[in-house]
Amino acid sequence: MRTQVVIVGGGPSGLLLSQILHLRGIETILLERQSEAYVLGRIRAGVLEQGLVDMLRGADVGARMDTQGLVHHGFDISHHGQRQHINLSELTDGKSVMVYGQTEVTQDLYDARRKMNGVVIHEAKNVALFDLTTNQPHVTYEKDGKTHKVDCDFVAGCDGFHGVSRQSIPDHLRREYEKVYPFGWLGVLSETPPVSDELIYNQHERGFALCSMRNKNLSRYYIQCDLNEDLNEWSDDRFWEELKKRIPEDAAKNLVTGPSIEKSIAPLRSFVSEPLTYGRLFLAGDAAHIVPPTGAKGLNLAASDIHYLSNALISFYNSDNEGLLNAYSETALKRIWKAMRFSWSMTMLLHKFPENEGFGDRMQKTELEYLFSSTAAQTALAENYVGLPY
Ligand code: FAS
Numbered sequence: 001m002r003t004q005v006v007i008v009g010g011g012p013s014g015l016l017l018s019q020i021l022h023l024r025g026i027e028t029i030l031l032e033r034q035s036e037a038y039v040l041g042r043i044r045a046g047v048l049e050q051g052l053v054d055m056l057r058g059a060d061v062g063a064r065m066d067t068q069g070l071v072h073h074g075f076d077i078s079h080h081g082q083r084q085h086i087n088l089s090e091l092t093d094g095k096s097v098m099v100y101g102q103t104e105v106t107q108d109l110y111d112a113r114r115k116m117n118g119v120v121i122h123e124a125k126n127v128a129l130f131d132l133t134t135n136q137p138h139v140t141y142e143k144d145g146k147t148h149k150v151d152c153d154f155v156a157g158c159d160g161f162h163g164v165s166r167q168s169i170p171d172h173l174r175r176e177y178e179k180v181y182p183f184g185w186l187g188v189l190s191e192t193p194p195v196s197d198e199l200i201y202n203q204h205e206r207g208f209a210l211c212s213m214r215n216k217n218l219s220r221y222y223i224q225c226d227l228n229e230d231l232n233e234w235s236d237d238r239f240w241e242e243l244k245k246r247i248p249e250d251a252a253k254n255l256v257t258g259p260s261i262e263k264s265i266a267p268l269r270s271f272v273s274e275p276l277t278y279g280r281l282f283l284a285g286d287a288a289h290i291v292p293p294t295g296a297k298g299l300n301l302a303a304s305d306i307h308y309l310s311n312a313l314i315s316f317y318n319s320d321n322e323g324l325l326n327a328y329s330e331t332a333l334k335r336i337w338k339a340m341r342f343s344w345s346m347t348m349l350l351h352k353f354p355e356n357e358g359f360g361d362r363m364q365k366t367e368l369e370y371l372f373s374s375t376a377a378q379t380a381l382a383e384n385y386v387g388l389p390y
């Protein structure tokens with residue numbers, strides 16, 4: 001087989017790239033190691049920046065989002081019995097975010113690929129990348145007991161943190177930056193009305209909690225938990241009781257509880273691998289970086305990578321110009337590090353750090369009190385939350 005771009009990974013990064021390139025007449029083959037059902041079964045992000053919303057609309061994938069998504073113009077932060085509304089639209093000349101689950105985005109992308117007869121191969125096992133430093137790389141994969149070979153011009157590594165693409169860059173050429181946080185997020189999805197019209201981020205002495213949603217009858221909640229927590233020790237009742245202790249009193253009174261339809265623990269880390277390119281291999285999304293979900297940046301950062309990479313590939317095929325491809329890593333990393341900073345700062349501000357006893361706790365409280373009192377500080381937070389320019 002031969003194609004122009006092989007895309008490894010069928011999450012939002014890979015699917016969005018394949019959709020955008022297909023619309024511009026560039027051939028791709030997408031290789032996903034899991035089944036479609038498995039990919040769609042993962043519950044992940046919930047907040048889309050305007051940049052991603054615009055990209056989905058531009059790729060003919062925005063229709064269901066525009067009817068079912070919730071436009072949010074702000075969110076609340078609570079700490080020590082105080083609660084502050086961050087008015088995103090007022091602070092950023094009218095910008096907002098779209099609350100629409102990553103699962104729905106991925107479903108819409110899969111539907112669009114099917115409609116365009118995009119080549120998406122599921123259960124493609126043992127993907128391996130070859131001759132990346134030549135102008136004729138190729139990829140092999142196994143399916144139905146056979147090994148298949150795909151010759152191509154470029155490989156897009158969109159295969160997430162545990163994928164094969166980043167590992168295909170020789171160790172001595174890679175520089176990795178990592179911070180692992182000493183806690184995780186225990187998340188619950190429930191078919192209950194959200195506790196509030198907008199998200200509430202809660203800093204509490206018992207630990208962080210987040211009240212989010214997917215729609216008017218599907219709520220998403222998280223509480224900070226120890227990394228070694230056993231999910232079997234967390235009944236729904238125990239989760240709801242702990243959540244009520246960490247959110248504002250009036251919210252706790254209004255909280256509608258119900259059976260969890262998904263419950264999971266996600267570890268938190270900040271991670272960047274540089275550079276994003278190796279010969280004809282280009283990394284995008286979680287294959288290149290991971291952010292703690294506190295700033296709602298993971299999926300949105302994958303989107304800006306795909307914005308830069310798709311533009312670069314289109315420029316190459318349309319005008320034989322390699323300039324944007326050569327600049328991809330440096331261009332994308334500039335925005336990656338800014339989102340890394342924001343996600344790290346929100347995580348440090350809102351979580352309970354055991355080593356913070358005393359001075360650290362006072363600094364966190366003072367930081368939040370300053371934020372609540374300063375339009376300048378809220379503006380800085382708001383412009384990062386809605387998404388810095390591409
Ligand atoms: P993904 O990991 O989504 O997709 C990579 C795909 O590649 C997967 O389908 C995988 O099966 C496939 N793959 C891997 N190795 C392969 C191989 N060798 N061959 C072929 N295919 C291979 N972000 C937020 O903004 N908010 C959140 O609340 C949030 N919560 C999260 C919770 C969890 C548990 C995780 C893991 C992430 C969360 N994220 C969140 C971040 C998440 O949304 C990612 O940023 C987003 O999925 C990135 O998309 P991709 O880059 O496509 O990577």
Ligand code: PHB
Pocket residue numbers: 044045046047199212213220293294295296297
């Ligand atoms: C979610 O709804 O899953 C969500 C929203 C905002 C975040 C993190 C997760 O910052």
